[in-house]
Amino acid sequence: MVLAxxxxxxxxxxxxxxxxxxxxYNLARYLTGNDADAEDxxxxxxxxxLRAAGQFSTGTNLKAWLFRILRNAFxxxxxxxxRNPTVGGLDTTDPHGQxxxxxxxxxxxxxxxxxxxxVAEDIGKALMSLPEEARTVVLMDLEGFTEAEVAxxxxxxVGTVKSRLARARATLRQLLKDYAR
Amino acid sequence: xxCRESTxxxxxxxxxxxxxxxxxxxxxxxxxxxxxxRSESIERTLTDLLERRLPQHPAPIALKLxxxxxxxxxxxxxxxxxxxxxxxxxPAGAVALLLFMAVPLYYQAVSSRRAGGAERMIAEAVNDHLxxxxxxxxxxxxxxxxxxxxxxxxxxxxxxxAVRFLGDPEFPLKGGSVGYFLDRKAAVFTYGYRLHxxxxxxxxAESLPWPAGDTGGSGKARAYEKTARGFNVILWxxxxxxxxxxxxxxxxxxxxxxxxxxxx
Ligand SMILES: [Zn+2]
Numbered sequence: 001m002v003l004a005x006x007x008x009x010x011x012x013x014x015x016x017x018x019x020x021x022x023x024x025y026n027l028a029r030y031l032t033g034n035d036a037d038a039e040d041x042x043x044x045x046x047x048x049x050l051r052a053a054g055q056f057s058t059g060t061n062l063k064a065w066l067f068r069i070l071r072n073a074f075x076x077x078x079x080x081x082x083r084n085p086t087v088g089g090l091d092t093t094d095p096h097g098q099x100x101x102x103x104x105x106x107x108x109x110x111x112x113x114x115x116x117x118x119v120a121e122d123i124g125k126a127l128m129s130l131p132e133e134a135r136t137v138v139l140m141d142l143e144g145f146t147e148a149e150v151a152x153x154x155x156x157x158v159g160t161v162k163s164r165l166a167r168a169r170a171t172l173r174q175l176l177k178d179y180a181r
Numbered sequence: 182x183x184c185r186e187s188t189x190x191x192x193x194x195x196x197x198x199x200x201x202x203x204x205x206x207x208x209x210x211x212x213x214x215x216x217x218x219r220s221e222s223i224e225r226t227l228t229d230l231l232e233r234r235l236p237q238h239p240a241p242i243a244l245k246l247x248x249x250x251x252x253x254x255x256x257x258x259x260x261x262x263x264x265x266x267x268x269x270x271x272p273a274g275a276v277a278l279l280l281f282m283a284v285p286l287y288y289q290a291v292s293s294r295r296a297g298g299a300e301r302m303i304a305e306a307v308n309d310h311l312x313x314x315x316x317x318x319x320x321x322x323x324x325x326x327x328x329x330x331x332x333x334x335x336x337x338x339x340x341x342x343a344v345r346f347l348g349d350p351e352f353p354l355k356g357g358s359v360g361y362f363l364d365r366k367a368a369v370f371t372y373g374y375r376l377h378x379x380x381x382x383x384x385x386a387e388s389l390p391w392p393a394g395d396t397g398g399s400g401k402a403r404a405y406e407k408t409a410r411g412f413n414v415i416l417w418x419x420x421x422x423x424x425x426x427x428x429x430x431x432x433x434x435x436x437x438x439x440x441x442x443x444x445x
Contacts, residue, residue: 018248025240039244046248115226124236142231165192173227
């Protein structure tokens with residue numbers, strides 16, 4: 001038998017949790033690279049969250065908690081069975097990042113204008129070409145998470161998030177500049 | 182503030198997370214440093230591109246329905262059938278939870294409580310149709326022969342689903358399955374029309390919030406029609422049974438099928 005109070009708080013938790021489905025799905029879609037895997041990943045995330053709902057204490061950041069569950073689910077095991085092995089790399093070394101970090105700044109205003117004309121598809125492509133962690137950091141930043149919250153989700157220091165975000169953005173700048181050319 | 186420091190604060194500055202003092206310092210540096218001010222406008226352009234043009238992937242409705250069905254139902258309102266529904270069938274409560282989340286204005290637009298109930302019936306019919314469309318195995322019994330489909334329901338339902346129309350070349354019967362309509366079981370008959378799928382839900386009519394003006398009397402049933410989330414729904418009752426016809430086909434075509442099924 002479930003106590004009324006428990007079921008009520010779970011209901012409230014569920015209502016709030018479901019409000020983040022779009023943001024979670026968006027991240028899942030950019031992590032897995034396809035809809036079928038993204039659906040599985042989000043469904044698994046909510047199943048895990050539901051199972052762990054007892055451990056969730058009110059007052060903590062539900063949104064960050066769910067994103068953390070999703071990312072951990074993606075890393076642990078999910079990756080083994082994904083349908084598209086060409087994306088979702090977990091390499092911590094950034095193939096573009098090292099050389100892109102110092103550069104990436106458009107040289108003149110014409111380049112900046114060109115960058116403004118990059119089409120949506122290319123922006124998506126550029127993001128997908130980043131390593132998994134860089135994608136996560138960029139998307140979570142767009143979702144409005146603070147660097148401290150992203151650090152909680154990634155289990156790393158705030159300074160690390162800061163430098164990873166800067167590096168990811170430098171790579172994006174470089175890639176978008178190349179697409180615009 | 183030097184250039185190095187200024188560059189490292191650009192993102193926080195954009196996000197308004199610097200704090201008034203630091204922000205003032207940065208602004209002072211930017212106004213005197215063309216290089217950093219250039220970097221600032223580039224960072225802003227990149228953020229703008231990402232915020233406005235990066236393709237967004239919202240969760241599909243079918244996934245949201247499945248997610249909502251996983252969570253235990255909350256106590257949503259105090260109206261009687263609603264309460265019963267919440268207690269007796271958690272997934273349905275969860276679907277209501279989803280609707281509550283996705284269409285907050287939906288209920289507010291409905292003035293009377295009675296009409297509100299009808300809206301919920303319409304919403305549920307559309308959800309059922311979506312579930313049928315999204316299900317990997319939409320038909321539990323696949324047959325165009327009504328005399329095979331109807332007996333299949335025996336023992337699976339606590340009522341006999343009376344259906345007058347057995348399908349014809351224009352609206353062929355595809356098969357059937359058992360589903361739910363709010364708090365009760367429903368027989369689901371699936372018809373085709375060209376490339377469209379039409380769902381007919383048959384369920385016990387009692388104690389549902391039927392639209393006002395519906396007397397539930399005998400004879401030809403008076404139908405209630407409504408479009409919700411891109412689907413056309415026709416709702417009616419006849420005797421003990423309620424019927425909901427749902428599809429994306431044109432209202433005129435759907436009405437023709439409803440007429441074959443016995444509506445006035
Ligand atoms: Zn400077």
